[in-house]
Amino acid sequence: MNLAVVLVSPKTPGNIGSAARAMLNMGARDLRLVAPRCNPLDGQAVAMAVHAEELLRAARVYPTLREALADRDVSVGTSARVRADLAPPRHPSQVRPLVRAAAAPALVFGPEETGLVNSDLEQCQVTVRVPTGDYASLNLAQAVLLVCYEFLQAQDETPGEMAQVPISTRKTANREEMEALYGHLRGTMHLIGYTDAVRARHTLRLWRTMLDRALMSSAESRLFRGFLRQVEWKVRDAARRGMVEGRAGNGADGPE
Known part of the structure; x- marks a missing residue:
C-alpha cells in the first residue's frame, strides 16, 4: 500500500x-x-x-x-x-x-x-x-x-458491532482537487448570501463532512464545480442586467 x-x-x-x-x-x-x-x-x-x-x-x-x-x-x-x-x-x-x-x-x-x-x-x-x-x-x-x-499489518476482521466503511472501487479525487472545490464553494456561498463571514467556517465544515463522505471522483468534483460556476455566472448576470435596466429606466424617466 x-x-x-x-x-x-x-x-x-x-x-x-x-x-x-x-x-x-x-x-x-x-x-x-x-x-x-x-x-x-x-x-x-x-x-x-x-x-x-x-x-x-x-x-x-x-x-x-x-x-x-x-x-x-x-x-x-x-x-x-x-x-x-x-x-x-x-x-x-x-x-x-x-x-x-x-x-x-x-x-x-x-x-x-x-x-x-x-x-x-x-x-x-x-x-x-x-x-x-x-x-x-x-x-x-x-x-x-x-x-x-x-x-x-492487522487482519481484515473487525468486531461485529463496528460499522464498516464502504469500499470504493472508483478513483477518488485527491485532496488538492477537493480543497479547490471547497474554496470555490465558500466563494459561491458568500456570493449568493447563503452564509456570511461569521458562519462560513461552521457551514463549510458541514459541507466538508457530507461531500468527503461521498468520496467524489475527479470527474464528479469537476461536475460540482461546473455547477458552482453556472450559479456564479447567473448571479452576476442578473446583477449586471439589473444595473443596466436601472440605468435605462433612470434615463427614460429623467428630465430631457
Whole structure:
C-alpha cells in the first residue's frame, strides 16, 4: 500500500527518527514533514531511526499540510479528543477498509504538545483515535506504530458491532482537487448570501463532512464545480442586467 505518514510541525528530532523506525517496522516508507521545528536529519533523529535512516533521509518537507496532502486521495487524521463541528474519532479498524481501498492514502499526526488543530482535521476525511486506558497521551512514535499496524499489518476482521466503511472501487479525487472545490464553494456561498463571514467556517465544515463522505471522483468534483460556476455566472448576470435596466429606466424617466 502506498501509505504516506505526515507529521505536522514535529518538535524534536528524536521523535521524527523514532516515527521513521515505527513506519519501517510496519512497512510504510513515505514520510512527509510539514513545517518541522527542528532539523529532521539531526544526529538524534538518525540515531533513533536506526535501520530506517534511508527512509528518514528520503522524507519530503512541505510548508503546509495542504501541499503535503495534495496528491493523496484519502487522508486520515489522528486525535484523542472530540471536536465541535467535526465527526468524532473512530477506531482505526473501522477505517481500515477505506484506507486499503484507496490508491494513495495518508495518515496525519499533529505536534507533540497539542496534536492536530481543527483546521488540520478539516483537511482529513476521517479521524481515528487509538483506544487507551484513562491516560490517553501517546508518544508520537507509539501512535505512528499502532495506527500503521492497523492499516498495514492487522487482519481484515473487525468486531461485529463496528460499522464498516464502504469500499470504493472508483478513483477518488485527491485532496488538492477537493480543497479547490471547497474554496470555490465558500466563494459561491458568500456570493449568493447563503452564509456570511461569521458562519462560513461552521457551514463549510458541514459541507466538508457530507461531500468527503461521498468520496467524489475527479470527474464528479469537476461536475460540482461546473455547477458552482453556472450559479456564479447567473448571479452576476442578473446583477449586471439589473444595473443596466436601472440605468435605462433612470434615463427614460429623467428630465430631457
